[in-house]
Every structure is written in structure tokens, then in C-alpha cells.
Amino acid sequence: MSRVLLAGESWVARTTDVKGFDAIDRAQLEIGAEALLAALRAEGHEVVHLPSHAVATDFPASTAELDKYDVVILSDIGANSLLLHPQVFNQGRPFPNRLKLLAEWVRGGGGLAMAGGYLSFQGFQAKANFHGTPIEDVLPVEILPYDDRVECPEGVAGELTGTAHPVTEGLDAQWPILLGYQRLIAKPDAAVLATVESRPLLAVRAEGAGRTLAFASDISPHWAPTEFMEWQGYRRLFHQAVTWLAGDR
Numbered sequence: 001m002s003r004v005l006l007a008g009e010s011w012v013a014r015t016t017d018v019k020g021f022d023a024i025d026r027a028q029l030e031i032g033a034e035a036l037l038a039a040l041r042a043e044g045h046e047v048v049h050l051p052s053h054a055v056a057t058d059f060p061a062s063t064a065e066l067d068k069y070d071v072v073i074l075s076d077i078g079a080n081s082l083l084l085h086p087q088v089f090n091q092g093r094p095f096p097n098r099l100k101l102l103a104e105w106v107r108g109g110g111g112l113a114m115a116g117g118y119l120s121f122q123g124f125q126a127k128a129n130f131h132g133t134p135i136e137d138v139l140p141v142e143i144l145p146y147d148d149r150v151e152c153p154e155g156v157a158g159e160l161t162g163t164a165h166p167v168t169e170g171l172d173a174q175w176p177i178l179l180g181y182q183r184l185i186a187k188p189d190a191a192v193l194a195t196v197e198s199r200p201l202l203a204v205r206a207e208g209a210g211r212t213l214a215f216a217s218d219i220s221p222h223w224a225p226t227e228f229m230e231w232q233g234y235r236r237l238f239h240q241a242v243t244w245l246a247g248d249r
Contacts, residue, residue: 008077111245
């Protein structure tokens with residue numbers, strides 16, 4: 001099975017409890033990746049989760065370090081966390097550009113996926129900021145230069161396009177509801193495997209010796225509700241996605 005690095009999909013929530021005259025500030029680490037981690041590990045994949053607060057310091061900084069993995073998944077983590085190692089931001093010293101390294105690793109045979117979220121693709125108020133980066137160059141989609149979210153609180157269902165592919169083999173033609181997604185543009189040489197509201201929901205592409213995948217919605221709440229995460233196709237979809245991305249590695 002595949003060796004997978006999942007980067008992102010966590011956050012620190014800060015709240016203030018006001019009790020009469022007194023207020024208590026508290027912070028709590030939230031992990032949004034439990035369902036995906038469980039699904040991939042149940043299929044036998046070896047998954048390392050690098051939470052968002054550790055990405056700047058611990059994300060691989062060389063192709064040799066990336067070669068410990070077959071597949072890298074970026075989920076709800078912005079470009080700045082990959083670009084601004086503390087050595088750069090705090091000390092004003094050079095450090096490898098991990099966006100360029102990741103793109104180089106893909107072209108050499110690695111598998112890269114990006115899943116949607118408020119800090120994916122271009123994201124909330126364009127803060128994810130992957131437009132115009134080496135990551136956009138290798139993904140199967142073009143990223144808009146502005147906030148690309150489409151919120152769908154009423155729920156919208158994805159559906160297969162009918163294109164036969166190992167990633168979507170055996171999946172239902174109609175998928176459970178999602179509560180939002182990113183507005184993306186498929187590249188001419190990409191294969192769009194599923195759509196939502198006639199826009200790309202799942203797309204794949206070969207890049208050099210490697211493979212890439214874009215999933216325009218979330219792997220966890222809020223865009224991925226219970227109906228989607230408890231769907232029997234959830235585990236199958238991401239297992240097959242990781243297996244295809246790993247290729248012969």
C-alpha cells in the first residue's frame with residue numbers, strides 16, 4: 001500500500017467564555033482529518049498527518065525528504081505555510097521554496113492531491129493563494145485569482161461524468177450532498193471525473209512522470225456533511241485516489 005503525507009486539515013480554535021463579571025479565554029486544537037485518516041488506514045495505507053501548525057517547520061524541505069512518501073495531500077493549508085519557514089520569516093534567512101520542490105517532486109514521479117476548503121486553492125478572501133504558483137502549474141485545474149468559494153447551505157450533489165477511471169471505479173453515479181466547493185477550471189489535458197453544478201468536482205492529470213488530483217470540496221465539515229463522510233463511497237473514493245496517485249512508486 002501507499003505511503004501518504006497529509007498536510008493541514010487542523011486548526012486552533014480560540015474562544016472566550018463570559019460568565020457574569022468574569023471572562024475565560026481558552027484555545028483548543030481541532031483535527032478535521034479523522035474520517036480520512038481512518039478510511040485510508042483501514043485500506044492499509046501508511047498515513048502521516050502533519051497538522052497545520054507544524055507545516056511551516058516540518059514539511060519536507062528536499063526531494064529526498066519527499067521521497068519518503070508516495071503521495072502528498074494538501075488539505076486546508078495555505079501557500080504561506082509552505083513558503084514561510086521560521087528561518088525566513090523570523091530570521092530573514094534563505095530556505096528552500098517548498099512549492100517549487102513539491103512541483104519538481106511530482107514531475108519526477110510523485111503523486112499530489114489538493115482537497116478543497118477555506119485555505120485550499122485560492123480560498124477564503126484569496127488567503128490560500130495558490131493561484132500563479134508552481135502548485136497550480138502541476139494540478140489538473142486552473143485556480144481563480146480571487147475568493148473561489150461556492151457556499152451551498154442547501155446541499156448540492158456531485159455526480160460522475162461517465163469517464164471511466166480507476167479513481168472512480170465502482171462509485172455511485174450520484175453522490176451524497178456537499179455544502180460547498182471551490183470554483184475551478186479544468187485544464188485542457190485533465191480528465192474531469194465528477195462534477196457539481198456542472199463545474200469540476202474531481203479532476204486528474206499526468207504531470208511529467210507524476211500524477212495529480214484536485215477535489216474541489218472538503219474531506220471534513222463543514223462542506224463535507226455526515227451524509228458524505230458516512231457514504232460507503234467515501235472510503236472507496238479516497239483509497240482509489242491514493243492508489244492511483246502512487247502509481248508504480
